[in-house]
Amino acid sequence: MAEAHQAVAFQFTVTPDGIDLQLCHEALRQIYLSGLHSWKKRFIRFKNGVMTGVYPGSPGGFMVVVVSYMSYNKYQQLDPSLGLIAKLGQHMPISRYISTDNQKIVGGVLVGTGLWVTIIMIMRNVLKSLLSWHGWMRARHGSVSWSTRIWMLLVKVFSGRKPMLYSFQNSLPRLPVPSVKDTCRRYLESVRPLMEDEKYERMKGLAEDFEKNLGPRLQWYLKLKSWWASNYVSDWWEEYIYLRGRGPIMVNSNYYAMDFLYVFPTSIQAARAGNAIHAIMLYRRKLDRAQIKPLMLLHTIPMCSAQYECMFNSSRVPGVETDTLQHMNESKHIAVYHKGRYFKVWMFYDGRLLLPREIEQQMERILADQSEPLPGEEKLAALTAGERTPWANARETYFVRGKNKQSLDVIEKAAFCVTLDDTEQRFEEANPVKSLDSYAKSLLHGKCHDRWFDKSFNLIVFKNGTMGLNAEHSWADAPIIGHLWEHVLSMDPVRLGYTEEGHCCGEPHPNLPGPQKLQWDIPAECQDAIERSLTVARTLADDVDSHIFPFNDFGKGLIKKCRTSPDAFIQIALQLAHYRDKGKFCLTYEASMTRLFREGRTETVRSCTMETCAFVRAMIREGTREECLKLLKQAADKHQNMYRLAMTGEGIDRHLFCLYVVSKYLGEDSAFLKEVLSEPWRLSTSQTPLQQLELFDLVKHPEYVSSGGGFGPVADDGYGVSYIIVGENLINFHISSKHSSPETDSHRFGGNIRQAMLDMLDLFQLDKKTN
Known part of the structure; x- marks a missing residue:
């Protein structure tokens, strides 16, 4: 077989005259080429490591700084080493080996290099400070304030030219640790529409006790980790949520x-x-x-x-x-x-x-x-x-x-x-x-x-x-x-x-x-x-009940004409569809990324809010169009604000998860954290974003895009929903549930999603044929 022939670089036979080696030149050639490929790869990795390590600096920038520095000192007739060589000469016999002129050159290069590194560190820290500001996310969609424009200009100035994949890693801010008080407050706000008064008051008491007693102690350890580690969440998230399962x-x-x-x-x-x-x-x-x-x-x-x-x-x-x-x-x-x-x-x-x-x-x-x-x-x-x-x-x-x-x-x-x-x-x-x-x-x-x-x-x-x-x-x-x-x-x-x-x-x-x-x-x-x-x-x-359907009645083009975020529109439609499907609300998970921070992964947007529930109830009881439209806009604004909080490190679920991990390390039991983390996500949702729009012509060929992807149901009696917004006029939904649950039916839920989308659009009284 050909592969067997290539696998042997040489053969030998023993004869009365000695050992006869028969080298296979083709195999040796392949070994040489393989080694050459490996060394090229090592060199490229080494070069990229250097370039990433000094970014936003560059070899060209180094030469400019050093040459400019040397030229300035020569013009001003100053010592380019700023006395560095003279001080070294007090301890080392430099003059024996390097002439006076060469000493000036070496000293100038050393000081110039220090100046170049200093400039790089200043640019990195300024960029990190700039990237820690998230006011740009609070602007209304389609409008950019002057403060945001100035901020974006500064970010571009300090970002350097032609960044590589890992160039910004050292300039990204660390994920902040929210306060225990804010996290407990937002948690209670998120579960209020899902709990009866008696259960809510009990949970409120547990949260207040945790906030006053155990919470601050656990928070101290998390703060310590956030100062020491690149990201206080990601390693524990990878280990306990994924690898230990x-x-x-x-x-x-x-x-x-x-x-x-x-x-x-x-x-x-x-x-x-x-x-x-x-x-x-x-x-x-x-x-x-x-x-x-x-x-x-x-x-x-x-x-x-x-x-x-x-x-x-x-x-x-x-x-x-x-x-x-x-x-x-x-x-x-x-x-x-x-x-x-x-x-x-x-x-x-x-x-x-x-x-x-x-x-x-x-x-x-x-x-x-x-x-x-x-x-x-x-x-x-x-x-x-x-x-x-x-x-x-x-x-x-x-x-x-x-x-x-x-x-x-x-x-x-x-x-x-x-x-x-x-x-x-x-x-x-x-x-x-x-x-x-x-x-x-x-x-x-x-x-x-x-x-x-x-x-x-x-x-x-x-x-x-x-x-x-x-x-x-x-x-x-x-x-x-x-x-x-x-x-x-x-x-x-x-x-x-x-x-x-x-x-x-x-x-x-x-x-x-x-x-x-x-x-x-x-x-x-x-x-x-x-x-x-x-x-x-x-x-x-x-047991997996899977249903995929392309929703092509309208897409983000028409939703934007409603002056509403497409993601918020879809999430609210999912809440309306779920209530029609099951007759109740449930704890809802929407994945949001935290990659604005170093080694960030995801955070949870709890999409079932008081505002969304108010809108759904108005739709169920067939309230007036004006009432429903007002409540829909309030729900969309609330969702957008929660999404911003999640993206900017002010979400609640990863914080609560890490507090729970610390409590286990300390051997402490918290009734509050135990109940929070045991609550099932009966509706788990995620949007598949299109990230490289320049690769596709979505106007002429919207069909040349992936139809998205999906995942299995998270809860035995719940739904998993993934969706991708394709171009201006198509949204693909991927729904999963379990056949074994009498409460769920993926195809039924798909029908409810379609109807909810259409009913919500009707509130805006737009011409559906206009795109």
């Missing part, structure tokens, strides 16, 4: 991203995989070189980029009590699953990244492989779909040595995983509901054994060329994987393209070594463990 991560934690909804670039599975994999690898190269532009709000305000670090070459490794994140600095291969077999596919040859047609060639070889899975191999990934502790025990028992360890290393150390799915998924106009629901469930859990759920993300390419992603949640939040996915979708049909026959552009490689089939030796006891995990996973997957 012992339940299945499939459905409960992992989430998915969909392909185009109405565009089908090619029906050839291997070709779609070829373009997508190549685009992903190009993104990884840009990420390694820090050439991705940092995401900036209003093209001015930088957001934290820390979460990008573990996107590739990463895997979640199970442990008995807690999992860990394993990240490799470099990986030159991907792992591919097809019909129960795993393959290792090298992504580089001749010292370069494989081209799309060459990757398609590798996928074709895998699809043509008729070999049977080894015993236990087909359903092996079910271990990643079930409970975490049995997977950890199985890993320690059966995958720590021999070929099992080698093969597992290939998967866990791969750049990412690919599944060449043997089913067909696609939006069908003749059967839109069933086709989209099937598509979503396949991406969310598949057959429960054909996605490696521990991997940072899996690319899934279906038999008919449709594709999608399944992503693990602990390493980053959805906008990070969304950034990658936008890049892939913008590259695939337009920039990379396909031939008329549907293949990738280019030609197959005549000498490309084929994929390597992984080898396993899985004993019967391990196969039993696999089956047990598969049973757990299937029970969970079968």
